[in-house]
Amino acid sequence: xxxxHFLIGFVDVWVAGRLGREVQACMGLITQALFFxxxxxxxxxxxxVAAISQSxxxxxxxxxxxxxxxxxxxxxxxxxxxxxxxxxAKDLFLDLLQIPESISPIASYLLQVYLYILPAYYLFIVSxxxxxxxxxxxxxxxxxxxxxxVNTLGDFGxxxxxxxxxxxxxxxxxxxTFASIMCGTVFNLSLLIRAKMLVRQxxxxxxxxxxxxxYLFKVAWPAGLMQIVWHSAYMVLYGIVASLPRGSVxxxxxxxxxxRVESFLFLPGFAFNFTASILVxxxxxxxxxxxxxKIGYRVMLLGVTLVCFMTILLWxxxxxxxxxxxPDPQVKMEAINYLKYNMAAMPFLLPAIxxxxxxxxxxxxxxxMVVMGTSAWLVRIPLAYFxxxxxxxxxxxxxxxxxxxMVFQAGLMLYFYQFKDWPKFAMRK
Numbered sequence: 001x002x003x004x005h006f007l008i009g010f011v012d013v014w015v016a017g018r019l020g021r022e023v024q025a026c027m028g029l030i031t032q033a034l035f036f037x038x039x040x041x042x043x044x045x046x047x048x049v050a051a052i053s054q055s056x057x058x059x060x061x062x063x064x065x066x067x068x069x070x071x072x073x074x075x076x077x078x079x080x081x082x083x084x085x086x087x088x089a090k091d092l093f094l095d096l097l098q099i100p101e102s103i104s105p106i107a108s109y110l111l112q113v114y115l116y117i118l119p120a121y122y123l124f125i126v127s128x129x130x131x132x133x134x135x136x137x138x139x140x141x142x143x144x145x146x147x148x149x150v151n152t153l154g155d156f157g158x159x160x161x162x163x164x165x166x167x168x169x170x171x172x173x174x175x176x177t178f179a180s181i182m183c184g185t186v187f188n189l190s191l192l193i194r195a196k197m198l199v200r201q202x203x204x205x206x207x208x209x210x211x212x213x214x215y216l217f218k219v220a221w222p223a224g225l226m227q228i229v230w231h232s233a234y235m236v237l238y239g240i241v242a243s244l245p246r247g248s249v250x251x252x253x254x255x256x257x258x259x260r261v262e263s264f265l266f267l268p269g270f271a272f273n274f275t276a277s278i279l280v281x282x283x284x285x286x287x288x289x290x291x292x293x294k295i296g297y298r299v300m301l302l303g304v305t306l307v308c309f310m311t312i313l314l315w316x317x318x319x320x321x322x323x324x325x326x327p328d329p330q331v332k333m334e335a336i337n338y339l340k341y342n343m344a345a346m347p348f349l350l351p352a353i354x355x356x357x358x359x360x361x362x363x364x365x366x367x368x369m370v371v372m373g374t375s376a377w378l379v380r381i382p383l384a385y386f387x388x389x390x391x392x393x394x395x396x397x398x399x400x401x402x403x404x405x406m407v408f409q410a411g412l413m414l415y416f417y418q419f420k421d422w423p424k425f426a427m428r429k
Contacts, residue, residue, distance in 0.1 A: 001137070002267035004144040006260075008151050008180075012173060013260040014325050015155045021253045021328050022103045023170045028256020029238050030110040033093070036231040037086050037115065040078045041122040043224030044071055045129035047216040049277050050363040052133035054426060057285020062201070063212075064134070068192070069202030070212060071126045079122030086115045096235070100242060100249055106170050113174035120185045127188035130197065132274055133281065139191050143184045151180035219363045219425075226369035233376035240384050241398055247334075251395035254334025257326040261335070262342050264314065265307055269350045272303030273357030280361030284426040292423060296358035304350045311346045315339075334395060341399040348410035355417045364422035371413045380405035 009031065016027040048071040055064040086093070090111055094104065128140040154176025161167025168175070192198035204212070241251050276299040283292035314321070318336060326332040352375075356368045380401055387397030416422070 001141040001144045002271040004141075004148040006263050006267045007148050009263055010260045010325065011152050011155050012177075013256055015159045015173060016170065017253075017257065017326055017328070017331075018160060019169055021249060021331055023106060023173075024256055024326070024328075024331070025249055025252040026103050026106045026110055026170065027173065028259060029242075029252060030107055030114065032231070032234050032238060033111060034114045036228070036235060037082055037118060038121060038125065039227030039231060040082060040224050041075060041125040042227050043220040044074050044078070044122075044216075045126045046223035046277075046360045046365060047071075047218075047220035047363075048126060048129050049133045050219045050281055050361055050365075051212075051216055052130060053278055053281030053361060054285035054363075056134060057282035065197055065202045066204040066208060066212065067216065068130050068197055069204060070209060070216065071130065072123065072198070073203070074216075075122040075126040076119060079119035082122075083115055083118040086118070087112075090115065096239070103249070109171060110174050113171075113178055117178045117181050121181050124181055124185040124188060127185070127192060130192065131188075132278055134197070135278060135282075136195070139188070143187050143191075146187055147180040147184040150183050151176050154179055215363070219360075219365050222365040222369040223360065226365065226372050229369065229373040230376055233381055236381055237384055237398065237402075240381075240388055241395060244388060244395060244398075245393045247330075247395065250328075250330045250334055251398075253328070253331040254326065254395070255338055257322065257331060257335040258338035258342065260325060261314070261318075261321055261339060265311055265343065265346055266349060266353065268307055268310070269303060269353040270357075272299050272350075272354045273360075275299055276354050276357035277361035280358045282361075284362055284423060289423045292358075292362065293417075296355060296417065299358070300351055300354040303354045304347060307350050308347055311343050315343055337396060338399050341396075341403040345403045345406040348406045352406070352409045352413040355413050358417065359422055362422050363425035364420075366425075367416045367420055367422055371409060371416055374412060375405050375409035379408050 012031070013024060013027055016024040048067060051067045052064045055061075055067065090108070094107060094111065124143070128143065131137065131139040155173055156162045157165040158168045158172025158176055159170070160172075166172075189198070238252070238255075241255055242248050244251055276296050279295045279299065280292045283289075283295060318339060322332045322335045322339070326335045352371065356371070359365065359368045383401035383404060384398045387401050388395065389397075391397055392400075
């Protein structure tokens with residue numbers, strides 16, 4: 001599933017590169033902005049995974065069904081609310097990103113279309129989480145295949161004007177994303193109904209909701225705040241890159257291309273994050289605390305070993321890969337420069353990602369928030385500004401700051417997982 005997620009972003013940036021460095025820079029920037037608007041959906045998804053997996057681990061199927069209904073209700077309402085708030089504040093949001101004047105119209109259009117898809121995207125994210133919590137991992141896998149196919153056909157057809165379709169350029173990329181997410185959402189909801197996990201009884205009476213909502217909220221709000229803290233830090237990081245003393249547009253485009261290549265490595269990390277979350281939740285639902293902690297470490301070791309091996313293989317072919325995704329010579333060199341630091345950080349990034357998933361399955365999202373927020377705002381952002389704007393005065397300083405912050409983040413996450421009492425956050429029967 002995460003591999004197809006990688007393909008979506010890779011194709012977006014590859015096609016954007018054929019439309020110009022300005023479009024490629026905007027795609028990376030606005031895609032990151034889209035994730036900022038999705039933080040509430042990810043929070044609800046994290047809370048749902050913890051509640052549903054623990055309920056099924058305890059053998060309480062009806063409670064799991066009701067948490068699915070509650071998650072859908074919360075997802076659609078919040079999706080509409082965030083759409084309205086984001087649309088009213090989109091100009092202010094773009095100003096805060098310090099986007100160069102030459103690419104501002106492109107960024108504005110992309111953001112506007114991405115806002116339209118928020119309600120459906122919210123349902124897509126939370127419904128994927130419902131399936132993962134039940135260990136029905138093939139369902140979101142098939143959904144991602146559908147999304148990837150529709151998005152790819154749209155990018156090439158509407159973006160580049162292939163197969164007799166109108167060439168809409170960057171506008172075609174935006175509407176391809178819109179269509180693909182709509183298809184994935186409809187597919188997921190139909191599967192939930194067929195699996196009888198979304199039935200009339202899923203929408204519980206108010207007296208049950210009043211008792212169930214506090215746990216969902218207790219898990220979701222730190223997860224949501226963590227996403228806000230983390231993605232806002234990325235937005236500030238983009239702003240730091242966009243306002244570099246020299247070469248800002250090339251640096252933005254190189255970062256955009258580099259992230260797509262890098263995602264081939266850290267998206268498998270998120271797959272292990274999901275796996276750790278599911279398994280830890282089921283172990284804690286069955287009251288096996290020792291087994292929950294052990295499985296978290298086992299998933300982490302497997303994930304780090306696999307992804308580090310993939311990193312070595314990818315680095316051996318980094319030159320042709322960078323040339324493929326970034327045809328502009330300057331952008332290609334900056335993408336390789338970005339990847340040099342961020343690929344070296346993989347042994348540190350993976351433990352933080354995977355053990356963070358284990359904490360999510362336990363409902364201990366508050367610890368995950370502390371780790372991610374501290375490393376982002378107290379280490380990464382100050383270092384990026386100092387090294388990028390003052391000491392080195394170029395993008396290399398920002399990339400070095402990212403590496404150092406990941407080293408700090410790994411150490412802090414390992415401390416919390418080993419020594420803090422995170423199983424206490426599990427739901428009681």
